[in-house]
Amino acid sequence: MNIKIIGTGSAVPKLRVTNDDLSKMMDTSDEWIKSRTGIEARHIAVEETTTGLAVEAAKKALAMAAVSPEELDLIIAATVTADKFFPNLSCEVQSALGAVHAVSFDISAACSGFLFGLDTAARYLKQGGYNKALIIGAETLSKIMDWNDRSTCVLFGDGAGAAILSAEEGEGEGILGMIQGSDGGRGMVLNCSNRPVNNPFVTNDAALSYTSMNGQEVYKFAVKTVPEAITQAVEAAGFSMDEIDLFILHQANYRIIESVAKRLHQPMEKFPTNLQECGNISAASVPILLDNVNNHGRIGKGNKIVLAGFGAGLTWGATVLVW
Ligand code: UT7
Numbered sequence: 503m504n505i506k507i508i509g510t511g512s513a514v515p516k517l518r519v520t521n522d523d524l525s526k527m528m529d530t531s532d533e534w535i536k537s538r539t540g541i542e543a544r545h546i547a548v549e550e551t552t553t554g555l556a557v558e559a560a561k562k563a564l565a566m567a568a569v570s571p572e573e574l575d576l577i578i579a580a581t582v583t584a585d586k587f588f589p590n591l592s593c594e595v596q597s598a599l600g601a602v603h604a605v606s607f608d609i610s611a612a613c614s615g616f617l618f619g620l621d622t623a624a625r626y627l628k629q630g631g632y633n634k635a636l637i638i639g640a641e642t643l644s645k646i647m648d649w650n651d652r653s654t655c656v657l658f659g660d661g662a663g664a665a666i667l668s669a670e671e672g673e674g675e676g677i678l679g680m681i682q683g684s685d686g687g688r689g690m691v692l693n694c695s696n697r698p699v700n701n702p703f704v705t706n707d708a709a710l711s712y713t714s715m716n717g718q719e720v721y722k723f724a725v726k727t728v729p730e731a732i733t734q735a736v737e738a739a740g741f742s743m744d745e746i747d748l749f750i751l752h753q754a755n756y757r758i759i760e761s762v763a764k765r766l767h768q769p770m771e772k773f774p775t776n777l778q779e780c781g782n783i784s785a786a787s788v789p790i791l792l793d794n795v796n797n798h799g800r801i802g803k804g805n806k807i808v809l810a811g812f813g814a815g816l817t818w819g820a821t822v823l824v825w
Contacts, residue, residue: 505624506676507823508668509569510793511562513555514545514661514780521656530652540756544659544781547642551585555662556640557598559789564599566796567666569634571601576635578623579608580615580785582694582814583641591640604636612692613752613813614682615639615785616663620809620821621680627669635667639785646694648712657754658713659781663789679739679822681731684815691719692814724758724812729765731820732810739822743768745806746822748795752811753777753787762810774800784813801825 520543521532535541547555556579564571579591586594592606611618616639623635640662647655670676695711728751736743749772751759756777763770776791783790788811795801805825812818 503628504670504672504674504676505627506668506670507665507825509563509565509567509666510664510789510796511559511566512661512663512790512793513558513562514790515547515550515555517546517548518543519546524656528652530656535656539657540775540777541657541781542778545661546644547660550642550660552581552583552640552642552662553585553591553594553598555642555660556591556595556638556664559640559662559664560595560599560636560638563636563664563666567668569666571599572603573634574601574604574636575632576623576626577601577604577606577638578619578635579638579640580611580619581608581640582610582612582615582784583643583646584608591638595638601636611817612815613754613782613784613787614811614815614817614819616788617809617811617819617821618682618817620665620667620677621682621819623667624677624680627667633669636664637667637789638662638664639787639789641784641786643713643784646713651712653717654713654715657782659783661780661783661786661790663786663793665789665792675824677821677823679735679737680819681735681738682817682819683727683731684817686815688719688723688816689814691716691723691816721755721758723816724754725761725765727818728758728762728810728812731818732762732766732808735808735820735822741806741822746808747772747805748801749773749808749810750788750791750795752813753780753791754782754813787811
C-alpha cells in the first residue's frame with residue numbers, strides 16, 4: 503500500500519509585518535533579525551483565527567486532491583495555539599468542512615507537530631479501514647508571544663498548511679521512512695506555560711505566561727539532531743542522501759538550515775525556504791513550505807522528498823516520501 507500526499511494547501515493572515523515595522527515598536531533592527539535568522543517579514547493575525555486559517559488551507563488541499571470533505575476518514579490537526587481548549591481544532595475544521603465521516607483529533611508537538619500528525623495518519627491508513635486523511639499544521643503564535651521580549655517575538659508568525667493523504671494500491675511510492683524523537687528532559691529551553699492550578703481551594707494570581715526560549719540551546723539541539731534524524735529516515739527508506747531531491751525543513755533560522763545542509767553534504771539549492779516571508783510558524787512551517795514548492799512546480803512525480811521538523815518538547819521528526 504502506498505500512502506501518498508495527493509493535495510496541499512496553505513493560508514496566511516493578510517497583515518504582513520516587516521522587520522522595519524518591528525523596529526518602530528521595539529529595540530531591534532532589520533539588520534539584526536536578517537543577519538541572525540534570515541527572516542524579513544511575517545504575517546500576523548488580526549481578524550484571522552487558527553481555525554479560520556486551518557479551514558482555508560484544508561479547502562485548498564481538498565480542491566487540489568479532488569477529494570470531497572465527505573470522503574475524509576481522518577483529520578489530524580497539529581497546533582499549540584488552538585482557539586479553544588475544546589472542542590479541538592480538528593473537530594472545528596471537521597464541522598466547517600462538513601467532513602461528517604472523519605475521526606478528528608489534535609496533536610501537540612509544537613514545530614514537529616505536522617510530522618507527528620503525518621506519521622500517525624500514515625499508520626492509520628496503512629492498517630486499513632481508513633483511506634483518506636487531512637493533516638493540518640495551524641498556528642496563531644502571535645497570541646502567545648511576549649511583545650516586550652525582542653529575543654522571541656521577532657522570530658514567529660501565523661499561518662496554516664494542510665495535506666491530503668491517500669492510501670493507494672502499489673508499493674515503493676509515498677511515505678517510506680519515518681523517524682520521530684522526544685527529549686522532555688530539555689523541555690524548559692522552549693516553553694509556554696498553560697493556566698496554573700486555579701480553583702476555590704488554592705490562591706493563585708499568576709499572570710498569563712508567554713513563550714520563552716533559550717535560543718542558543720535550541721540552536722545547538724537543532725543542528726545536531728536534525729541531520730541525525732534525516733540520516734536515519736533516509737536510511738529507513740532505503741535511499742542514499744544524494745538521491746534526495748528536496749529537503750523541506752522547519753523554518754526557524756536560515757543558519758540552522760545551512761548547517762544541516764553542510765552536515766548532510768548537500769547543496770543549499772535542495773533546501774527551499776520561506777522563512778524570509780513567514781518567519782517561524784511552528785507546526786505550520788513545513789506544510790506551508792511544502793504547498794509553496796508544490797504550487798511553484800518544484801515537485802514532480804517520482805521526486806524523493808525529506809520533510810523535517812524540530813522544536814519544543816523537545817521533539818523532532820523526519821519523513822521521506824516519493825511523490
Ligand atoms: O521553532 C523553534 C525552534 N527555534 C529555533 O530554532 C531558534 C534557534 N535559535 C536561534 O535561532 C538563535 O539563537 C536566535 C536567532 C534566537 C538568537 O541568535 P543568537 O545569535 O543566539 O543571539 P543571542 O541570543 O546570543 O543574542 C545576542 C545579542 C544579545 O545582546 P548582548 O547580550 O550580546 O548585548 C541580545 O540581547 O542580541 C540581542 N538581541 C537582539 N538585538 C536586536 C536579542 N534579540 C534581539 C533583537 N534585536 N530582536
